[in-house]
Every structure is written in C-alpha cells, then in structure tokens.
Amino acid sequence: MRTYGGDLARIEKDGLTRRLQLRRSDMLEFSSNDYLGLADHPRLKEASIKAIEMWGSSVAASRLMSGNIGLHEQLENRLARLTGMESALLFGSGFLANTGLLSSITSRDDLVFADRLNHASLVDGASLSRAGVFRYRHCDMDHLEYFLANRTCSGNRFIVTDSLFSMDGDIAPIRKLEELSLCYDCNLIIDEAHAVGVFGNGGGICREYGVRPHAVIGTLSKALGSYGGFVAGNAELIKYLINNARTFIYSTGLPPAAPAAALKALDIIESQPDSGRKLLEMAADFRGMIEFSGFSTSPSESQIVPVHVGENRKAVAFSEYLERNGVSAVAIRPPTVPAGTARIRLSVTLRHSRKDLSYAAEVLNSGSIQ
Numbered sequence: 001m002r003t004y005g006g007d008l009a010r011i012e013k014d015g016l017t018r019r020l021q022l023r024r025s026d027m028l029e030f031s032s033n034d035y036l037g038l039a040d041h042p043r044l045k046e047a048s049i050k051a052i053e054m055w056g057s058s059v060a061a062s063r064l065m066s067g068n069i070g071l072h073e074q075l076e077n078r079l080a081r082l083t084g085m086e087s088a089l090l091f092g093s094g095f096l097a098n099t100g101l102l103s104s105i106t107s108r109d110d111l112v113f114a115d116r117l118n119h120a121s122l123v124d125g126a127s128l129s130r131a132g133v134f135r136y137r138h139c140d141m142d143h144l145e146y147f148l149a150n151r152t153c154s155g156n157r158f159i160v161t162d163s164l165f166s167m168d169g170d171i172a173p174i175r176k177l178e179e180l181s182l183c184y185d186c187n188l189i190i191d192e193a194h195a196v197g198v199f200g201n202g203g204g205i206c207r208e209y210g211v212r213p214h215a216v217i218g219t220l221s222k223a224l225g226s227y228g229g230f231v232a233g234n235a236e237l238i239k240y241l242i243n244n245a246r247t248f249i250y251s252t253g254l255p256p257a258a259p260a261a262a263l264k265a266l267d268i269i270e271s272q273p274d275s276g277r278k279l280l281e282m283a284a285d286f287r288g289m290i291e292f293s294g295f296s297t298s299p300s301e302s303q304i305v306p307v308h309v310g311e312n313r314k315a316v317a318f319s320e321y322l323e324r325n326g327v328s329a330v331a332i333r334p335p336t337v338p339a340g341t342a343r344i345r346l347s348v349t350l351r352h353s354r355k356d357l358s359y360a361a362e363v364l365n366s367g368s369i370q
Helices: 005-014 042-056 070-083 094-105 120-129 141-150 174-181 205-209 235-244 257-271 273-293 310-322 352-365
Strands: 087-089 111-115 131-136 155-162 187-191 215-219 231-232 304-310 342-347
Touching: 005 273, 042 257, 070 087, 070 205, 070 215, 070 231, 070 352, 087 094, 087 235, 094 120, 094 155, 094 215, 094 231, 094 235, 111 120, 111 141, 111 174, 120 155, 141 174, 141 231, 155 174, 174 187, 174 205, 231 235, 231 352, 273 352, 304 310, 310 342
Parallel strands: 111 131, 111 155, 155 187, 187 215
Antiparallel strands: 087 231, 215 231, 304 342
8 A cells, every 4th residue: 555654754854844724813924815905805705695695605516517607707708808808718726727728728749838937737737738848947038939949840839937926926028928929920828827916907917018818817816815717818719618628627617606706806906906006016115125134035026025045944944933923924945946945935915014014024134044
C-alpha cells in the first residue's frame, strides 16, 4: 500500500510543509484577495440570500442538464460587457476555467508559448492539452519572439499569460504581447483573475490598454467577492466551449448565491468607478512605507505587494512573527514561486485603513529578516 511518510519528511526538511489555519477575526488580514472589500458587503449578502430563497442552495445539476438558471446567463452577459468581449461562459472556479479552456482549444498539433511565472492552472491546462509547450522567461518579449520565430507547427499557436502576476504584483507587457500575436499569427490568451474589478474601470488590464485578445479568463472570487470563474471571447469560442470544455460540461452549475453576489458586485463597481484607482494609490503608499526601511517590493506595481525573503524557513518564521503581532500574511514558498525566492505576499484591499497599512508596515519593518 502507498505510504507518504518519506515524502512528508522531505517536505518538512525543505521547509515546505503547508498547514491549514483557521481565519481569525482579530487579525489584520493581508492574505485575502478580496481587493475591493466586497465579500461581506451587505448588498452582496442580501442578493445571495434572496437567490437561495428563490432557487435553493444548489442548482443540483450541470448547466447542460437542468442546472441552468437566469442568474447564470445574466452574469455572463454582464461579464462580456465588462471585459469588452462578445460573450462569456461561467465555470466552477478560475482554475476550472483555465484548465477547461486550454485543454479543449489546443491539441497535439498546436504550440503554446507560456510565461514561466504563469498561474498553476494555466500550466496544468497546457499540459492537459498535450500541445507542445515553450516557457519563455518572465515578461521577456525578446525570448518569446525567439520562440515565435523559430518554433512552428501544423496547427495553431497560442501565447498564454497572466495579465497581473499573483505572487510579484507586476503587469505583463500586454500591448507588446498583442503586437507579437498579430505579427506571428498567434492566439493571445490572457488570465485577468487579479486585474478584473481593479483595472480598466473593473474590466481588467486588457480593457484599460485597449487590447482585445482571443480569450480573457477571470474569476468571481477576488475583486468581485463571490466564487466561480469565467472565460470571455467571441460567440463562436463560447459555443465551442459549451460543447467541448470538460470542466464545464461535467460540473454542476454555480450555486445561485454565487452569481447573485457577483451581479451585485458589478453594480457596485459600476457605481464607484474610482474604487480600483483608489486601491492602487493605497498600494503605492504601502510599498513606499515598506521600502523606506530597506525592504524590496519590486517588481510590484499593483495591490499585490511581495516582501522578498529568500529562504523557506526564514519566510515561515517571519510570517509567524507577523501573526504574533496581529498581521496575517502567509509565507509563499516553492513550488508556488521559484526556489530561493520565498516571500511574504501581502494584498492591499479597500478594507484596510491608512492606520492599518501604517501598522502593518511598522510590524514588517521591525521584523529584522535581513
């Protein structure tokens, strides 16, 4: 029988053991992706309750069976408009959206060119497709262009990247990626999970920069304060996914509370178009507070703020120090980030006050990890 003691011992030896921790209400939370502070907003909770009262706690079937309700289609229409795309399709999570999209639209005859720091779901989606995969150096457009110029195939070619990278907080060169995709006849796939709701008046970085890729992937579980994922693209792509994406076809539809909450979040975002800009200004101030004491938060240019540590156990010890001082910020270690780059990953949200940010920076700066 398979045993796991040896593997667990190696994980512990390398300082990579992960443990579940209960969320505490008495802590300043800096590991949440609730960027706009909507997850417990009274209007979202009210919308979710009403949806449960009308539809129940589950749709109890895949959407191709009896699990398709009006809330799903309303939200898909709104998400398409938000991202500037023609159509959209909901998935059970952002992970399922990425794996479902890439595994269904690519084949053995195709090539995928992927940023080395892409989210794990993009990596897994490309692997499931069995397409040839070339991983270019992070945001290195010369390296990408080398691959594009020298790697051909009998099928289609795809450039796949996050727009906003979740562990460094930096932004992909979206306009250059669009230029290369057009020059080399590639399909551009952009994961906007951490950008939707924050950039482009909520529509994401592609919307802000006026770039229209082949497909945009997003999530409801971050700035929109709900749960689920989506793919947005032209109507033909969405129709294809309905008929071919296994993670859509064989999954129960989102429970009614989730699309109801996300729809209300979109109402709030549309009524407060400056909320994303305000968040980014707060994050810039927070980075300045941290860097004043000599810590590096580079290359962040967003609400995601990394404090680089390097060694795994050192990062864990620093996270524990922060917790003892009332700040919840998880240590991020391989394989989530490359070996030797462990860090404390902090998220600024609209729930934070200036006082909260100042206190967190003070605690960080007194941690003496250097």
